[in-house]
Amino acid sequence: MTVNPVPARRWWALAVLCLAQLAVLLDNTVLTVAVPTLSRDLGAGTADVQWMVNAYSLVQAGLLLAAGSAADRYGRRRLLLAGLAVFGLGSLAAGLAHSTGQLIAARAGMGVGGALLLTTTLALVMQLFDETERSRAIGAWSAVNALGFAAGPPIGGLVLAHFHWGAIFLLNLPIVLLGLVAAPLLVPESRGSGAGRPDLPGALLSSTGLAAVVYAITAAPGHGWSAPRVLLPALGGALLLAAFAQWQRRARHPMLDPRFLRDRRFLGAVAGVLLITFGSAGVLFLLAQQLQFVRGYPPLEAGLRMAPFALTVVVLNLAGLAGRLIRRLGSPGAIALGMALLAGGFAVAARSGPDGYPVLLLGLVLMGAGCALANPAIVEAVLGAIPPDRAGAGAGIDATLAEIGSSLGVAVLGAVQNARFGSLLPASLTGAGSLPAAQAAAPTATDRTAVLTAFASSVETAQLAGATAVLAGGCLTALLLRRAGRR
Numbered sequence: 482m483t484v485n486p487v488p489a490r491r492w493w494a495l496a497v498l499c500l501a502q503l504a505v506l507l508d509n510t511v512l513t514v515a516v517p518t519l520s521r522d523l524g525a526g527t528a529d530v531q532w533m534v535n536a537y538s539l540v541q542a543g544l545l546l547a548a549g550s551a552a553d554r555y556g557r558r559r560l561l562l563a564g565l566a567v568f569g570l571g572s573l574a575a576g577l578a579h580s581t582g583q584l585i586a587a588r589a590g591m592g593v594g595g596a597l598l599l600t601t602t603l604a605l606v607m608q609l610f611d612e613t614e615r616s617r618a619i620g621a622w623s624a625v626n627a628l629g630f631a632a633g634p635p636i637g638g639l640v641l642a643h644f645h646w647g648a649i650f651l652l653n654l655p656i657v658l659l660g661l662v663a664a665p666l667l668v669p670e671s672r673g674s675g676a677g678r679p680d681l682p683g684a685l686l687s688s689t690g691l692a693a694v695v696y697a698i699t700a701a702p703g704h705g706w707s708a709p710r711v712l713l714p715a716l717g718g719a720l721l722l723a724a725f726a727q728w729q730r731r732a733r734h735p736m737l738d739p740r741f742l743r744d745r746r747f748l749g750a751v752a753g754v755l756l757i758t759f760g761s762a763g764v765l766f767l768l769a770q771q772l773q774f775v776r777g778y779p780p781l782e783a784g785l786r787m788a789p790f791a792l793t794v795v796v797l798n799l800a801g802l803a804g805r806l807i808r809r810l811g812s813p814g815a816i817a818l819g820m821a822l823l824a825g826g827f828a829v830a831a832r833s834g835p836d837g838y839p840v841l842l843l844g845l846v847l848m849g850a851g852c853a854l855a856n857p858a859i860v861e862a863v864l865g866a867i868p869p870d871r872a873g874a875g876a877g878i879d880a881t882l883a884e885i886g887s888s889l890g891v892a893v894l895g896a897v898q899n900a901r902f903g904s905l906l907p908a909s910l911t912g913a914g915s916l917p918a919a920q921a922a923a924p925t926a927t928d929r930t931a932v933l934t935a936f937a938s939s940v941e942t943a944q945l946a947g948a949t950a951v952l953a954g955g956c957l958t959a960l961l962l963r964r965a966g967r968r
Contacts, residue, residue, distance in 0.1 A: 491609045494667040495618055497660055499625040499865025501565060501618055504656045505595040506629025508537060508572075511637040518646050529581040535699055536585045540592030542884040543692030547684035549600035549877020550736040553673035557608065557873055561601040561664055568594025569657030576647035587650075596880075603876035607864055608671045616807050620798035623856045626939050627849070630765075631784075631791035638781035650848035658858075673870035683736040686725035693718030698888040700901060702895045736874065741867065749961025750862035754882040755818055755889075756954025757823070757855055760947040761848075763890030764827045765790070767898060767947070772876060774916055775937045789842055793849025794856075799861070803853040812858045812865075813959040820955025822847050824948040831944035855955065862962060882885040890947065905935035 512519075512534055519525055519533060552560040571590035578584040603622060609620040623774045640648050697715035704711055729735040765787070772783035797803040807815040826847030833840040860879055867875035906919060907928055916936045923929040 485821030490667050493663075494609055494669075495606065495621060497663045497667055498561075498605055499622060500656055501561070501598050501660050502602045502622065503532050503625050503629045504653050505568065505771045506626060507633045507636065507648075508591060508595070508653070510630060512633075514538075514642060515637055515646050515649060518641055522621070522646065523579075523581050523584065525581045529585070531685070531700075531703070532585045533581065533588060536588040537595065538888075539692050539699070540694055540882065540917040541595045542587045542695040542881065542888075543649075543688040544593060544596035545600060545881040546687045546691065546736060546874070546877045547874040548596040549604065549875070549880075550680065550684070550874075552597070552601045552604055552873030553620040553871055554679060556670050556672045557601045557604050558664060558668050558670040560873075561605065561668065562661060564594045564597025564601060565657050565660045565664070566594070567591075567599060569654060569661075570594075572650045572653035572657070576649075576651035578647070587623060591650075591790055599880045600873055600876040601859070603864075603879065604872040605668060605671070607869070607872045607876075609669075616804040616861065617798075617801055618852070619802045619857045619860050620801075620807075623860060624795040624798035624853070626856070627791045627794035627852060630833045634784035635781060635788065638784065642781075644946045658805070673873070678734055680732055680734055680736045683725060683728055684723050684734060687726060687736065690718045690721030690725055691826075691885075693721065695884065695888050696887070700864050700891045702899075706896070737878070744866050745961050745964055746862060747866035749958045750859055750866055751878075751882060752961065753855070753859040753954055753958035754804070754863060754879060756857060756950055756958070757820060757852075757888035758852070758886030759885045760823070760827065760951035761852065761890065762887035763894030764830070764944050764947040766891045767894060768830060771937070771940045771944075775933065786838065786841075787845065790852075792850045793846050794853045797853035798857065803857065806854060807858050807861075812862050813962040815854050815858040816862070816962065817955050817959035819851045819858065820951050820958070821851070823851030823855060824949050824952035824955070826851060827944055827948035827951065831941045831948070859958065862958075870959070876913065894943045894947050897946050898939045901942045902936055902939035904940055 506962075520530055523529070524588070525533065543689065548560070548564075550890035568591055571587050571592075571594055575584055575591060578587055606618050606622050607615070636652075637649055640646075693714040697711050697718060700708075700714070701711045706712075726739075729737050730739050768787060769783055772778045772786060776783075778786060810818065826844045826849075828844075829847060830841055830844030833844060863879045864872060864875040867878075902916070907923075919932045919936075920929050923932050
């Protein structure tokens, strides 16, 4: 049952939901610039740093499906408040941590709260707004996604320049407190009808399987795809997810209805989520390296120079331009055009060369315009293929696919870049592995220049591969959605 708020209050409710969403997304990227400081202050080794960064995303990815299903069953506002409380306590513990173990445990707790918030915020947006306003509301929610992804490194750099590293996490506390006070006043409660008993075996199988798969994807770039510590979790996760799929066919009240997998609209939207996040996360990861290693910008300046991407998304969505164009073109047309613009932006950024920021700026604006069009249309297509009383499950599916797509994008495009880099290195430096190692081993200035040229070319190759994947995803998604509409 859904209780709609009075018209004036639902936009304030959307602001509260977007603020909670922003805090969760910032913590996915804000820690990247703090790694050197954490290593020095906590005496963290390489493995400790990896777990500090990954504990949050691994726990979050594993729980997204279960969190969405629980929100439909027990109440979306109730789970939103629970998520805010858990996220706030985890942030407090992380900000006051004195050891690597304490920080890793706190980040894992933040991941639990983050999973609840990512699913409930989108599910509640779907309940608060009808079809006439939903595109605009989802556009605002999507704009916050882009802003959170891009703003993490610059905010982290600014905080570290003036405060102790713990302030990065303590910044979440005012947002959490505001949400805990405002959500009961502005956000109505809603839950799915006829949810039945909790699917505990499904929750256990999906959570452990997804966490294992995401861990394997995340670990692959550092250890190699054939390493036992990558293969074993990947195989175990795949088996657990296969068991989850089999269980969903037999369960009386499944978390994920198997009938969704026979829906062309659902499959088309799923393909779009995977490929747009695959390309976007991978290309932006490579772009950050291009700006720092090839152009020589420090991390904070590199982050600020990437900001036009997120700002374009925010402006086009909050001004309502993207929403109006989506309604005029329809979901298939908006997705095809948006992902074509996104792929074009990737290609322009890849070919911008070591100098000339205006060319890169054009690529970033094209990327932002494409994301502003495609992302809200894809999200609406995913949730439109699922009954309204399963909005939490739909949000969990969307967030899970985005997490897997992002992890795959960084891992696969990073592997493409590494392979191309190795093949372009001078014969005397083959096997150096990374750019710093190759430059350290280069005996002459000419060799060092050749190493940098090889790295720039390898980044360009991987970015173009990401652009190709996004363009193919746009065509596939639009085709499946158009055929589903005709049926």
